[in-house]
Amino acid sequence: MLEKINLSKKMDKREFKETMNVLTARLGMLQRECRELGIPVIVVFEGFGAAGKGTLINRLIQPLDPRGFKVYSIGPESKEEKMHPFLWRFWTKTPADGRIAIFDRSWYRRVLLERFEGLTAEGQIGYAYQEIVSFEKMLSDSGTVIIKLFLDITQEEQKKRFHKLLANEETAWRVSKKDLRRNKHFEEYKVMNEEMLQKTDTDFAPWTVVEAMDKEYAAAKVLCTVVSHLEKQIEEARASAKTPESANRRHTAGTLFQASVLDSVDLSLSYTQEEYKMHLKKLQKKLSLLHSELYRRRIPVVLGFEGWDAGGKGGAIKRLTKCLDPRGYAVNPTAAPNDIEKTHHYLWRFWQNMPKAGHIAIFDRTWYGRVMVERIEGFCTCEEWQRAYKEINDMEEHIANAGAIVIKFWMHIDKDEQERRFQERMSIPEKQWKITDEDWRNREKWDAYEEAVDEMLIRTSTTYAPWVIVEGNDKYYARIKVLKTVVDAIEERLKQT
Amino acid sequence: MLEKINLSKKMDKREFKETMNVLTARLGMLQRECRELGIPVIVVFEGFGAAGKGTLINRLIQPLDPRGFKVYSIGPESKEEKMHPFLWRFWTKTPADGRIAIFDRSWYRRVLLERFEGLTAEGQIGYAYQEIVSFEKMLSDSGTVIIKLFLDITQEEQKKRFHKLLANEETAWRVSKKDLRRNKHFEEYKVMNEEMLQKTDTDFAPWTVVEAMDKEYAAAKVLCTVVSHLEKQIEEARASAKTPESANRRHTAGTLFQASVLDSVDLSLSYTQEEYKMHLKKLQKKLSLLHSELYRRRIPVVLGFEGWDAGGKGGAIKRLTKCLDPRGYAVNPTAAPNDIEKTHHYLWRFWQNMPKAGHIAIFDRTWYGRVMVERIEGFCTCEEWQRAYKEINDMEEHIANAGAIVIKFWMHIDKDEQERRFQERMSIPEKQWKITDEDWRNREKWDAYEEAVDEMLIRTSTTYAPWVIVEGNDKYYARIKVLKTVVDAIEERLKQT
Numbered sequence: 001m002l003e004k005i006n007l008s009k010k011m012d013k014r015e016f017k018e019t020m021n022v023l024t025a026r027l028g029m030l031q032r033e034c035r036e037l038g039i040p041v042i043v044v045f046e047g048f049g050a051a052g053k054g055t056l057i058n059r060l061i062q063p064l065d066p067r068g069f070k071v072y073s074i075g076p077e078s079k080e081e082k083m084h085p086f087l088w089r090f091w092t093k094t095p096a097d098g099r100i101a102i103f104d105r106s107w108y109r110r111v112l113l114e115r116f117e118g119l120t121a122e123g124q125i126g127y128a129y130q131e132i133v134s135f136e137k138m139l140s141d142s143g144t145v146i147i148k149l150f151l152d153i154t155q156e157e158q159k160k161r162f163h164k165l166l167a168n169e170e171t172a173w174r175v176s177k178k179d180l181r182r183n184k185h186f187e188e189y190k191v192m193n194e195e196m197l198q199k200t201d202t203d204f205a206p207w208t209v210v211e212a213m214d215k216e217y218a219a220a221k222v223l224c225t226v227v228s229h230l231e232k233q234i235e236e237a238r239a240s241a242k243t244p245e246s247a248n249r250r251h252t253a254g255t256l257f258q259a260s261v262l263d264s265v266d267l268s269l270s271y272t273q274e275e276y277k278m279h280l281k282k283l284q285k286k287l288s289l290l291h292s293e294l295y296r297r298r299i300p301v302v303l304g305f306e307g308w309d310a311g312g313k314g315g316a317i318k319r320l321t322k323c324l325d326p327r328g329y330a331v332n333p334t335a336a337p338n339d340i341e342k343t344h345h346y347l348w349r350f351w352q353n354m355p356k357a358g359h360i361a362i363f364d365r366t367w368y369g370r371v372m373v374e375r376i377e378g379f380c381t382c383e384e385w386q387r388a389y390k391e392i393n394d395m396e397e398h399i400a401n402a403g404a405i406v407i408k409f410w411m412h413i414d415k416d417e418q419e420r421r422f423q424e425r426m427s428i429p430e431k432q433w434k435i436t437d438e439d440w441r442n443r444e445k446w447d448a449y450e451e452a453v454d455e456m457l458i459r460t461s462t463t464y465a466p467w468v469i470v471e472g473n474d475k476y477y478a479r480i481k482v483l484k485t486v487v488d489a490i491e492e493r494l495k496q497t
Numbered sequence: 498m499l500e501k502i503n504l505s506k507k508m509d510k511r512e513f514k515e516t517m518n519v520l521t522a523r524l525g526m527l528q529r530e531c532r533e534l535g536i537p538v539i540v541v542f543e544g545f546g547a548a549g550k551g552t553l554i555n556r557l558i559q560p561l562d563p564r565g566f567k568v569y570s571i572g573p574e575s576k577e578e579k580m581h582p583f584l585w586r587f588w589t590k591t592p593a594d595g596r597i598a599i600f601d602r603s604w605y606r607r608v609l610l611e612r613f614e615g616l617t618a619e620g621q622i623g624y625a626y627q628e629i630v631s632f633e634k635m636l637s638d639s640g641t642v643i644i645k646l647f648l649d650i651t652q653e654e655q656k657k658r659f660h661k662l663l664a665n666e667e668t669a670w671r672v673s674k675k676d677l678r679r680n681k682h683f684e685e686y687k688v689m690n691e692e693m694l695q696k697t698d699t700d701f702a703p704w705t706v707v708e709a710m711d712k713e714y715a716a717a718k719v720l721c722t723v724v725s726h727l728e729k730q731i732e733e734a735r736a737s738a739k740t741p742e743s744a745n746r747r748h749t750a751g752t753l754f755q756a757s758v759l760d761s762v763d764l765s766l767s768y769t770q771e772e773y774k775m776h777l778k779k780l781q782k783k784l785s786l787l788h789s790e791l792y793r794r795r796i797p798v799v800l801g802f803e804g805w806d807a808g809g810k811g812g813a814i815k816r817l818t819k820c821l822d823p824r825g826y827a828v829n830p831t832a833a834p835n836d837i838e839k840t841h842h843y844l845w846r847f848w849q850n851m852p853k854a855g856h857i858a859i860f861d862r863t864w865y866g867r868v869m870v871e872r873i874e875g876f877c878t879c880e881e882w883q884r885a886y887k888e889i890n891d892m893e894e895h896i897a898n899a900g901a902i903v904i905k906f907w908m909h910i911d912k913d914e915q916e917r918r919f920q921e922r923m924s925i926p927e928k929q930w931k932i933t934d935e936d937w938r939n940r941e942k943w944d945a946y947e948e949a950v951d952e953m954l955i956r957t958s959t960t961y962a963p964w965v966i967v968e969g970n971d972k973y974y975a976r977i978k979v980l981k982t983v984v985d986a987i988e989e990r991l992k993q994t
Contacts, residue, residue: 025927028927054822054824057823057824058818058819058821058822062819066828067830067861070827071823071827078575078576078577079575079576080575080577102823104823104824170786171789174789292667292671293667296670318559321555321559322555322559323555325555326551326554326555326558327551327554327568327601330567332563333562333564338836338837340836364563364564430526433529
């Protein structure tokens with residue numbers, strides 16, 4: 001994309017002033033419209049060093065209402081960031097509905113600066129592109145406008161600008177040795193940029209190359225690009241608000257031949273109290289030692305718990321955490337999303353709680369709500385929950401690739417056992433708070449859930465993040481199976497590394 | 498407090514089991530009550546190394562609903578944390594209403610471990626105690642229960658435990674050289690602990706020393722202490738809910754002789770357009786260079802803007818940020834608190850945006866809402882806003898002591914000028930969104946605001962964080978005064994350091 005760029009474009013003072021007046025007024029208005037429509041916006045600035053990112057970002061934000069945007073300057077990863085999957089620091093910064101996030105350098109560091117410095121292994125590059133495209137697609141699919149600007153200057157111009165900065169005592173510190181090295185090997189670095197532009201230029205998040213030799217031309221082009229992207233998205237949002245919702249048609253084809261995973265689960269499996277106590281003691285002791293080993297080797301663990309109401313999630317989690325060091329694990333319960341969470345991508349809140357290296361994160365209910373309760377209650381469209389299988393797989397793959405052990409448990413009981421447990425909860429005063437009318441209402445939707453769960457188990461059980469179905473009619477059996485699965489998985493991993 | 502402790506206390510197995518059964522059931526119930534009543538709870542674990550903090554914390558959280566608590570393990574400050582005022586990392590972790598935050602080590606590190614290691618200068622110790630007490634008082638005053646547990650063991654017992662850990666390959670890494678050094682110089686370290694206990698044992702956040710030689714005795718005492726603190730607070734919360742609100746009586750004594758700062762402001766000050774343009778250009782250029790110098794010297798800057806509606810805050814902020822590097826500043830607008838913010842201490846949300854070293858944080862409206870709009874609209878009680886003057890002064894002192902430049906601007910116009918500006922906004926289509934019915938309603942309360950502002954300016958203008966009253970009837974004059982004040986303050990500071 002850089003080959004065909006004519007870098008000699010200029011703008012004269014008067015033309016510039018007039019254009020900017022029109023664009024800034026328009027931009028302020030569009031920002032207010034995006035807020036009203038709840039459209040989140042991401043603007044990414046990439047490009048060659050000294051191309052003027054700082055100045056251009058300031059130009060862009062001057063007409064904006066500061067209540068609605070935030071600028072993120074993305075430097076090398078901090079220690080804390082290094083201990084998380086690569087995308088963690090970007091997911092946690094994605095904008096809420098109606099807000100604008102501006103990135104001065106971004107997730108593209110990995111395939112640009114860090115690749116050039118040899119920090120990103122060449123073997124990782126292909127996968128890195130794939131992750132970036134998947135990340136941008138998820139955001140775009142959920143309605144985020146992604147505007148990517150690449151600032152282009154020539155090698156000579158860059159050299160001139162570096163030297164000007166170096167000549168002044170007050171600005172010399174801004175030019176690093178790495179900057180100079182990239183200038184020296186400009187052609188080589190440019191090839192990487194070219195490849196990046198090609199691999200990540202998609203219909204849902206296209207690149208715009210900004211000729212940045214002339215600062216005024218560049219400023220006008222940046223504003224103009226942002227304005228036209230916002231106008232387009234606003235128009236689409238208004239149009240889709242008018243057309244009747246056809247998205248919720250159920251795709252029922254194929255349900256006849258649908259595979260059922262749950263039907264074949266053997267719920268008669270059980271342990272006696274003695275067997276249970278013996279296993280429990282042994283496994284808890286083992287797990288306690290393994291936890292310490294995980295910490296030393298900096299391996300993160302993600303354990304997701306799903307299952308029928310009263311399926312025994314809480315009890316299993318209790319036995320699991322009993323002998324863990326509280327400084328190395330956290331239980332993250334998932335309730336209905338709060339006000340803030342509602343204004344973000346549905347995966348955003350789970351990213352907040354992804355464990356850092358050496359820590360265990362236990363999720364009591366998970367991101368699978370998207371394909372269960374949200375699907376069944378109609379909280380999201382059919383397109384949305386169908387898209388979610390791949391989105392979730394991509395997220396789990398990313399986390400697993402960053403070194404984490406990822407396991408999901410489905411705590412399975414049958415309908416009679418659930419009723420028995422509900423009745424028990426109602427009759428014991430200390431347990432009454434655990435049961436609500438909603439639990440009874442959900443029970444009536446058992447069949448719809450069963451269909452959703454079956455589909456979920458099939459579509460999202462992967463080699464890197466398997467589902468483990470736990471036969472839960474007998475609590476003893478279920479708790480031991482959970483513990484044993486976790487212990488085995490950790491031991492297996494420790495052997496490999 | 499440690500002198501009189503009898504460390505030989507024990508508990509037999511059966512007594513322990515019975516006690517724990519009662520306490521764990523009670524604790525689960527109390528947690529639910531705290532949630533219903535919206536009571537935030539902080540539990541701090543301090544004490545000698547190897548006293549069993551990890552195990553005891555796990556004992557405490559087992560009966561708790563994981564939806565309601567979080568454990569924070571407080572190690573040495575990270576790079577990011579070092580670039581903020583000391584209390585920043587604790588303020589941002591204070592629990593929301595109805596939630597429990599458990600600290601494994603805490604803000605006491607500074608006067609214990611770090612003091613022992615010589616990281617905290619002896620001259621800072623006195624001030625450090627003062628800051629801790631002030632921090633705990635603010636939280637306690639706003640209804641947070643603070644439970645502080647100090648785990649006590651003998652030098653010999655500690656040595657024995659360290660050696661047991663060292664003897665096992667899997668646990669040896671848990672004992673550091675620093676641990677051994679503190680064991681060797683136990684008496685010296687104990688004196689520091691003793692002093693800390695004395696200086697920070699207050700009626701609103703008392704210490705409980707837990708004899709931790711016998712693990713079961715210690716576990717029972719920890720749970721029992723937490724249970725009794727919660728019971729007391731719940732009882733008080735219920736009682737105060739019943740008594741009629743007497744807190745909102747206005748303290749009117751003294752208003753007759755009240756000093757008026759605003760009356761003596763000379764609103765006729767003005768600049769011609771040429772003067773304005775000349776000053777503006779010069780000051781913006783200067784500021785741009787100073788910003789870069791601030792960054793290099795790692796000096797943070799906090800600028801607060803308050804003033805009458807249409808007083809010119811936005812315009813002044815625009816001129817101020819025009820030539821700044823967007824990577825080094827952020828404008829933080831303050832609207833009515835959102836759902837999450839409402840469940841925290843009123844200062845919590847401002848702590849989130851305190852700048853790190855070398856950055857400028859501009860607040861468009863500030864924490865002074867507490868003593869203006871919240872006071873006038875009755876959003877907080879009279880006791881609360883009266884207490885706020887000291888709370889705000891303490892916060893600003895803490896930030897200034899951490900090295901920040903702190904300036905607050907009051908953008909002042911008279912009532913006629915406000916009306917003129919409101920009318921102008923109504924008549925220009927692009928500006929109509931800026932004016933709402935609420936602005937007109939607020940205008941009717943001008944006199945009440947004037948009284949509140951006068952009191953605020955007097956009580957909270959300090960040497961470390963002065964108020965600057967900006968004569969705002971002439972916009973040119975106002976903008977230049979703001980810019981010049983900021984430039985002068987930075988230059989002054991750079992001279993000193």
